[in-house]
Amino acid sequence: MEENLKKTCLYDSHVALGAKMSPFAGFMMPIQYSSITQEHLAVRQRVGMFDVSHMGEIFISGLDAVKFVGHIFTNDVRNMTAGEILYGMMLYPDGGTVDDLLVYKEEAKDAFLLVVNAANIEKDYQWMLENAAGYDVVVDNRSDAWGQIAVQGPDAEKVLVSELGLVEAAALTFYTYRDFDYKGCRMIVSRTGYTGEDGFEIYADPQGTVEIWNTLLEAGVEPCGLGCRDTLRFEAGLPLYGDELSADISPVMAGLGMFCKMDKEEFIGKEALAAQKAGALEKKLVGIEIQDKAIPRATYPVETPEGAEVGVVTTGYHSISLDKSICFALVDKAYAALGTPLCVRIRKKVFPGIVVKKRFYQPTDKK
Amino acid sequence: MSKVLEGLLYSESHEWVKVEDGIAVIGVSDFAQAEMGDITYVDMPEVDDEVNAGEEFGALESVKASSDLYAPVSGTVVEVNGALEDEPELINQDAFAAWIIKVKISDPSELDKLMDAAAYESSIA
The missing domain is CATH 3.30.70.1400 (Aminomethyltransferase beta-barrel domains)
Structure with a gap:
């Protein structure tokens, strides 16, 4: 089984750092190096980096x-x-x-x-x-020809400039990019990320990716695994394909309609989205905060206070940044309004909660 | 390397048991806490609840996953470790000090099915 898994160009580095490795999306990927909590806080407070060469x-x-x-x-x-x-x-x-x-x-x-x-x-x-x-x-x-490193956190810009010499990257605004030359190869630097913090994604060839990773590592940038990548994106209200988006979950159900431009002449799926927007929608993705430390996990049932099952949890954590138990859940649209009381069944007990905004954590200002 | 404490009994699902005057003090092994990572919540039964050997009596939650706790012996819960409600990380700090529940043993013969320290150590090697 494991023989069929792919390795990114940074695999040896992960192993050398003692990362806990696990299969993800057909690759052997680092889940954590130190602890999910430590890595999560490094990104929120300073700067961390992720191997996302599997993208x-x-x-x-x-x-x-x-x-x-x-x-x-x-x-x-x-x-x-x-x-x-x-x-x-x-x-x-x-x-x-x-x-x-x-x-x-x-x-x-x-x-x-x-x-x-x-x-x-x-x-x-x-x-x-x-x-x-x-x-x-x-x-x-x-x-297969591109490696990718996500450098994320409030100090990301400083690190790109001082450690990698990417002075022009500081001028990038959110959701823009520019090309650089790295030892004769094309390198792409974009001001993007999946953590809710300011940050960059650096695309380079495999050799360049390894060198950039090592430079950042020596500069003290915290290596971060997929474990905290998930806790970070979740707190920031960002969906994960497979959990909050899928062949069965449309962007309108997931509350991402703003990224679907209905004034375009056409795109595949436009008619179906139009029908959903017009009222054919049955389920909506919501955020739920529960008043307990118990953790709502994916697949746990969501119920009304009267005990009727009206949905299912898609992702849930005890939020590291907020110290609250929160989740995304796909629920019948009648229960999707902010402030609606909804409960989550966690093992044998039912925990009361309330529908809240999906952006649980308010990110720091971006460029 | 995970620590294994002499003098305790161990289950295959990584709970430890210390027997004191017919009471089973139950926790999870150092191996289990290391596998879980940072423990953020301990779901515990209540005093006077009945637990049955091999059946779930609670759960540990880490950031990433939840892991059921299984009763190594049957009996009645006589005490739960309330300190874990506010400080679940005590299990990470010292899994053998941070007991979870105490159970009045109803069938002492069930203890014979558990492993001693040497057997447990080789099972996780």
């Missing part, structure tokens, strides 16, 4: 690139300028989610970089190829 990089180019990306992607790429980034989804015709992803507008007029979830690389690539019929585009999956 997928798919390049789209050709005369019809703008039209094609607009066809498969919910957000509007028509007016993007070089160096801009948009978040959005690819959908099935029924509105279910193929994946959520970032679209980078490249310097060349008809070129984009699509950054997709590791678990979905092959599925997404096939989906793009299937839907490229009739479009003059080249779909190039370069996921």
